[in-house]
Amino acid sequence: MNIISGGVCAAKGFQANGIHCGIRHNKTKRDLALIWSEVPAACAGVYTANLVKGAPIAVTKAHIADGRAQAVICNSGNANTCNADGIEVAEKMCELLANEMSMKASDVVVASTGVIGQRLNVEPIAKGIPALVKGLGDHSDFAAEAIMTTDLKKKEIAVSFEIDGVECKIGGIAKGSGMIHPDLATMLVFIITDCAVSAQMLNKALKADVQNTFNMVSVDGDTSTNDTVMVLANGMAGNKEIVSEGPAFDAFMQALNTVTVYLCRCIAGDGEGATKLLECRVSGARSEKDAKAVAKSVICSSLTKAAMFGADANWGRVLCAIGYSGAAVDVEKVEVKFHSAKGDVLVCENGAGVDFSEEKAKEVLLEPAIDIVIDLHDGEGAATAWGCDLTYDYVKINGDYRT
Amino acid sequence: MNIISGGVCAAKGFQANGIHCGIRHNKTKRDLALIWSEVPAACAGVYTANLVKGAPIAVTKAHIADGRAQAVICNSGNANTCNADGIEVAEKMCELLANEMSMKASDVVVASTGVIGQRLNVEPIAKGIPALVKGLGDHSDFAAEAIMTTDLKKKEIAVSFEIDGVECKIGGIAKGSGMIHPDLATMLVFIITDCAVSAQMLNKALKADVQNTFNMVSVDGDTSTNDTVMVLANGMAGNKEIVSEGPAFDAFMQALNTVTVYLCRCIAGDGEGATKLLECRVSGARSEKDAKAVAKSVICSSLTKAAMFGADANWGRVLCAIGYSGAAVDVEKVEVKFHSAKGDVLVCENGAGVDFSEEKAKEVLLEPAIDIVIDLHDGEGAATAWGCDLTYDYVKINGDYRT
Numbered sequence: 001m002n003i004i005s006g007g008v009c010a011a012k013g014f015q016a017n018g019i020h021c022g023i024r025h026n027k028t029k030r031d032l033a034l035i036w037s038e039v040p041a042a043c044a045g046v047y048t049a050n051l052v053k054g055a056p057i058a059v060t061k062a063h064i065a066d067g068r069a070q071a072v073i074c075n076s077g078n079a080n081t082c083n084a085d086g087i088e089v090a091e092k093m094c095e096l097l098a099n100e101m102s103m104k105a106s107d108v109v110v111a112s113t114g115v116i117g118q119r120l121n122v123e124p125i126a127k128g129i130p131a132l133v134k135g136l137g138d139h140s141d142f143a144a145e146a147i148m149t150t151d152l153k154k155k156e157i158a159v160s161f162e163i164d165g166v167e168c169k170i171g172g173i174a175k176g177s178g179m180i181h182p183d184l185a186t187m188l189v190f191i192i193t194d195c196a197v198s199a200q201m202l203n204k205a206l207k208a209d210v211q212n213t214f215n216m217v218s219v220d221g222d223t224s225t226n227d228t229v230m231v232l233a234n235g236m237a238g239n240k241e242i243v244s245e246g247p248a249f250d251a252f253m254q255a256l257n258t259v260t261v262y263l264c265r266c267i268a269g270d271g272e273g274a275t276k277l278l279e280c281r282v283s284g285a286r287s288e289k290d291a292k293a294v295a296k297s298v299i300c301s302s303l304t305k306a307a308m309f310g311a312d313a314n315w316g317r318v319l320c321a322i323g324y325s326g327a328a329v330d331v332e333k334v335e336v337k338f339h340s341a342k343g344d345v346l347v348c349e350n351g352a353g354v355d356f357s358e359e360k361a362k363e364v365l366l367e368p369a370i371d372i373v374i375d376l377h378d379g380e381g382a383a384t385a386w387g388c389d390l391t392y393d394y395v396k397i398n399g400d401y402r403t
Numbered sequence: 404m405n406i407i408s409g410g411v412c413a414a415k416g417f418q419a420n421g422i423h424c425g426i427r428h429n430k431t432k433r434d435l436a437l438i439w440s441e442v443p444a445a446c447a448g449v450y451t452a453n454l455v456k457g458a459p460i461a462v463t464k465a466h467i468a469d470g471r472a473q474a475v476i477c478n479s480g481n482a483n484t485c486n487a488d489g490i491e492v493a494e495k496m497c498e499l500l501a502n503e504m505s506m507k508a509s510d511v512v513v514a515s516t517g518v519i520g521q522r523l524n525v526e527p528i529a530k531g532i533p534a535l536v537k538g539l540g541d542h543s544d545f546a547a548e549a550i551m552t553t554d555l556k557k558k559e560i561a562v563s564f565e566i567d568g569v570e571c572k573i574g575g576i577a578k579g580s581g582m583i584h585p586d587l588a589t590m591l592v593f594i595i596t597d598c599a600v601s602a603q604m605l606n607k608a609l610k611a612d613v614q615n616t617f618n619m620v621s622v623d624g625d626t627s628t629n630d631t632v633m634v635l636a637n638g639m640a641g642n643k644e645i646v647s648e649g650p651a652f653d654a655f656m657q658a659l660n661t662v663t664v665y666l667c668r669c670i671a672g673d674g675e676g677a678t679k680l681l682e683c684r685v686s687g688a689r690s691e692k693d694a695k696a697v698a699k700s701v702i703c704s705s706l707t708k709a710a711m712f713g714a715d716a717n718w719g720r721v722l723c724a725i726g727y728s729g730a731a732v733d734v735e736k737v738e739v740k741f742h743s744a745k746g747d748v749l750v751c752e753n754g755a756g757v758d759f760s761e762e763k764a765k766e767v768l769l770e771p772a773i774d775i776v777i778d779l780h781d782g783e784g785a786a787t788a789w790g791c792d793l794t795y796d797y798v799k800i801n802g803d804y805r806t
Contacts, residue, residue, distance in 0.1 A: 052726030052734050052754075082722050084755045116719025117756040225723050302705075303801055310802030316519025319485050320628050323455030331455050351455075352487045353520035392795045398706055399713030 001161045001255060007140025010158030010171035011194035012236035013038040015136040018146030021128025023077040023120070032125060033146035034097070034132050035072040035190055040107055041234035043069035044203035046210050048227035054079050055086025056110045057228060059094065063106045067199025069232055070107040072190050073097050074147050076175070080112040080120040081225045089120050096126050100133050111188055111228050113149055113175060144173040147188055150397055151175050155266040161255040163248045166239040168195035170252075172259045176219060176267040189214065189229040189263055195252055196235035197242040205253050206231050213260040216292065216385040218300045219271035231256075268386035269369070273393030276308055278386065280372045285381030290327035292383040297325030298372055299387035308370055309389035313338060313361035315347040318372060333377040340367035404564045404658060410543025413561030413574035414597035415639035416441040418539040421549030424531025426480035426523070435528060436549035437500070437535050438475040438593055443510055444637035446472035447606035449613050451630035457482050458489025459513045460631060462497065466509045470602025472635055473510040475593055476500050477550050479578070483515040483523040484628045492523050499529050503536050514591055514631050516552055516578060547576040550591055553800055554578050558669040564658040566651045569642040571598035573655075575662045579622060579670040592617065592632040592666055598655055599638035600645040608656050609634050616663040619695065619788040621703045622674035634659070671789035672772070676796030679711055681789065683775045688784030693730035695786040700728030701775055702790030711773055712792035716741060716764035718750040721775060736780040743770035 008016050014037050018030040043064045047057050063069065073093055080086050094108035112120065135142075144154040158171030172191035197205070206229065214229055235241060242248045269277030280298045285291035298304055301321035307314040315336050322329055336348040338361065345361045346354055364370075411419050417440050421433040446467045450460050466472065476496055483489050497511035515523065538545075547557040561574030575594035600608070609632065617632055638644065645651045672680030683701045688694035701707055704724035710717040718739050725732055739751040741764065748764045749757055767773075 050723060050726040051732055052722050079719070082719060082751070082755055115717075116723060117751070225719075225726060302797075306798050306801030309798060312802065314518075316482070316485060316628075319455050319519060320453060323453040323628060329454055348485070348520065352485050353522075390798055390801075392798050394705075395709050395712060395793055395795050395798060398709030398793075399715065 001159050001258060004158045004160050004169065006138065006158045007156035007171050008035050008143060008173050008190060008192045009138045009140045011169040011192050013194060013234050014192045015138065016143040017132055017135040017137065017139045018142030019128055019132050019135065022124035023075050030142060030146035031075055031077045032128050032132055033074045033143040034136065035143055035192060036136055037070050037192070037232055037234040039234050039236065040068045040070045041232040042067055042197060042199040042202050043109070043230065043232050044199060044206045045228060045230045046206060048224055050225045052082065052225045054081035054112060054226035055083065056080055056090040056112045057226065058087060059090040060109050060111065060228065063094065063108060068107065069109045070103055071097060071101065072109040072111070072230060074111040074188065075125060076113050076147055076149050078112060078114040078118060078120040079116045079226050082117040083119050085119065089122050092122050093125055096129050100129050109230055111226065113147065113187055113226055116225060140171070140173060147173065147175040149175060150272050151270055153266065153270045155263055155270070157259055157262045159255055159258050161251055163195065163239040163251050166237055168193060168237040168239055170195065170255045170259055172263055174263040174267055176270050187224050187227055191231040191259060193231070193233045194235065194237035195233055196237065196239050197233045197252060201242050201244070201249060202231055202233050205249070205256055209253065209256055209260055213257065213264050216296065216383065217264050217268050218296065218385070218387050219268065264386050268388050271388035272397045273391040274388030275368070275391055276389040277369045278308055278372060278388055280374065280385045282374045282376065283382045284376040284378055286328050286379040287381045288383060290329070291381040293325045293327040294322050294329065294374060294376070295383045295385035297321045298374070299385040302390055305387065305390035308365065309391050311362055311365035313345065313347055313358065313365060319348060322374065329376055330378050335375040335377060337373040338364050339371040339373050340364045340369060342367055404562050404661060407561045407563050407572065409541065409561045410559035410574045411438050411546060411576050411593060411595045412541045412543045414572040414595050416597060416637050417595045418541065419546040420535055420538045420540065420542045421545030422531055422535050422538065425527030426478050433545060433549035434478055434480045435531050435535055436477045436546040437539065438546055438595065439539055440473050440595070440635055440637040442637050442639065443471045443473045444635040445470055445600060445602040445605050446512070446633065446635050447602060447609045448631060448633045449609060451627055453628045455485065455628045457484035457515060457629035458486065459483055459493040459515045460629065461490055462493040463512050463514065463631065466497065466511060471510065472512045473506055474500060474504065475512040475514070475633060477514040477591065478528060479550055479552050480517040481515060481521060481523040482517045482519045482629050485520040486522050488522065492525050495525050496528055499532050503532050512633055514629065516550065516590055516629055519628060543574070543576060550576065550578040552578060553675050554673055556669065556673045558666055558673070560662055560665045562658055562661050564654055566598065566642040566654050569640055571596060571640040571642055573598065573658045573662055575666055577666040577670055579673050590627050590630055594634040594662055596634070596636045597638065597640035598636055599640065599642050600636045600655060604645050604647070604652060605634055605636050608652070608659055612656065612659055612663055616660065616667050619699065619786065620667045620671050621699065621788070621790045622671065667789050671791050674791035675800045676794040677791030678771070678794055679792040680772045681711055681775060681791055683777065683788045685777045685779065686785040687779040687781055689731050689782040690784045691786060693732070694784040696728045696730040697725050697732065697777060697779070698786045698788035700724045701777070702788040705793055708790065708793035711768065712794050714765055714768035716748065716750055716761065716768060722751060725777065732779055733781050738778040738780060740776040741767050742774040742776050743767045743772060745770055
């Protein structure tokens with residue numbers, strides 16, 4: 001498996017674009033994205049668990065009920081959620097694109113991200129679509145930019161892998177960065193591949209993967225109304241279609257997981273206001289479920305997040321978060337280490353503090369990527385969760401988001 | 404029922420004190436509190452649900468297993484939690500006080516609050532106890548100060564009420580202000596009353612009350628390891644002892660609830676870094692459980708909290724938090740209003756936004772106490788939760804708490 005460039009245009013038959021159509025006032029910020037496959041693709045999606053769901057999710061669900069799609073249209077700047085005419089607007093977006101590209105509206109996936117509860121004016125989208133389509137090409141970066149809201153960094157990746165001697169490619173783009181919490185952690189993730197895989201197996205792969213990836217990311221504990229992870233597989237790599245489990249499916253799962261873990265780390269590390277990526281790795285739990293509960297609890301603890309911002313080795317807060325996680329834990333066996341590029345610091349053993357160098361701890365915690373490594377010494381369950389520190393800028397960004 | 408002064412010294416037979424004994428470096432900050440009853444009192448307590456529990460909690464539980472106590476000793480500056488010798492130290496604190504006051508160590512309630520995982524040196528406490536005892540008197544305010552950590556305001560209240568023509572009094576002190584989350588929301592609350600009530604009925608009253616009070620407060624989603632709510636009833640008011648349900652018990656419950664709701668509001672409003680008290684009142688839920696889930700979810704939403712800090716009427720975040728609360732909600736019936744001393748603003752009806760004056764909303768939300776009023780229009784269930792806004796100062800306080 002190799003990391004390659006190209007994002008959502010890396011695989012055969014996929015093109016993308018992103019333009020400023022006018023949903024946002026800032027004319028230098030692209031706000032409308034398109035991803036397109038030359039041929040209809042197998043398609044699978046997972047969505048937010050929030051009862052309040054964006055209108056685009058209802059439309060997308062209906063469109064991909066047949067397991068196929070050919071294009072993704074996505075705007076930023078407005079979530080098209082909690083609006084009386086939301087469904088109509090989302091359907092209109094699909095129709096406009098389908099008309100321009102001479103395809104079926106039911107083969108279009110639609111997504112929106114931004115402010116909730118303000119009507120989305122379809123006019124700028126209608127006016128923008130001809131240019132959006134005309135500019136289609138090797139422009140994954142334009143699409144990645146167009147789906148960003150408060151994200152500071154574009155999030156894209158692609159990898160190549162082999163199935164039965166045939167080279168396949170898989171690539172994705174994502175946007176975070178606030179209102180990020182299991183389940184589903186991600187706001188928007190679009191993954192494309194030229195690997196031939198049936199809609200059923202694509203669905204199986206995606207559902208299994210998100211349990212250990214996007215559902216283990218938290219920026220702020222708020223589960224967005226519009227979270228969507230979508231995978232399109234157009235089969236143009238020419239491998240024998242994957243229709244059941246086996247070595248080919250495993251190879252695909254591994255490539256998918258490389259893409260999703262990378263995007264998870266991007267989303268967490270670019271959390272609103274974040275200065276640090278936090279990764280909590282739990283082992284020795286009585287079950288995988290317990291390990292997940294502990295990892296998520298630590299990554300979600302505001303106090304732990306604030307301590308990490310301050311590079312303060314206040315491990316008592318980690319213990320506290322373990323204790324209220326709901327997991328079955330023998331507190332007297334717990335071991336906690338902080339790890340970064342600068343090394344390891346053991347801070348707690350057998351549930352009690354150990355002497356450690358505050359100077360060394362500071363050095364470790366001043367790094368931009370911190371691992372909180374927990375061994376519960378009580379079983380074989382393991383899990384990893386991703387998050388970020390809690391900073392002044394998180395408050396600043398969210399104290400007055402709409403203005 | 405009347406609000407009176409005196410805090411935990413308001414009722415007959417209770418005295419208190421608070422001194423600086425040297426656990427904290429800052430000599431102007433009291434760090435050791437004592438509450439004492441002339442006669443042994445009926446006693447009931449509730450504690451944190453965190454699996455990681457402070458050593459003082461284990462000792463206190465054992466001491467009040469017989470339903471009686473005569474004194475409360477509490478230090479701030481160190482939580483005596485996750486320490487190998489925590490139990491010994493907590494027991495030593497009780498013994499030292501018992502020896503000084505010629506009472507049984509098993510009649511002493513002990514509590515600690517502050518940093519987790521640093522050994523608590525008992526020396527300054529041993530040295531301080533004689534002065535602590537000698538200074539006992541009408542000093543509820545000294546005790547209230549001595550239990551504070553990052554609290555900015557002392558939290559105390561007392562009320563008088565009548566049972567069968569006999570005047571009784573009940574008073575309490577509390578400390579917040581970080582690591583506050585259901586269940587149990589409070590860090591430390593000590594309530595005293597001269598009302599005669601059996602230990603069993605006191606326990607019943609307290610357990611029922613906290614479900615609607617301290618378990619409905621959240622500052623930051625972190626459940627502390629040391630949360631304790633303790634009530635002592637010494638019977639010196641002279642009423643006929645309450646040993647069963649009935650009008651006298653109801654009157655006591657009402658007085659207790661007045662004290663606890665007041666202290667909940669104090670704790671939430673003085674949350675770490677808070678500039679605003681948030682009260683979320685939910686009605687029209689299918690059940691009380693659903694109402695509680697919604698109220699807690701809204702009060703815990705980082706995005707809602709940050710919006711309130713910015714006086715931004717971003718009600719979409721309230722809808723979002725309702726949606727992921729886990730409660731059974733018909734999104735299309737939801738109504739949301741913001742309320743403060745400056746009036747009401749209706750922002751959402753039937754699950755969709757309504758036109759409102761941003762100017763008026765700003766005026767309402769700039770007040771120091773904001774009510775988020777939600778009617779789910781789907782039943783009779785109601786609940787209230789208390790929280791605070793998320794501010795720069797929360798991050799500052801917790802970014803480097805130990806130094």
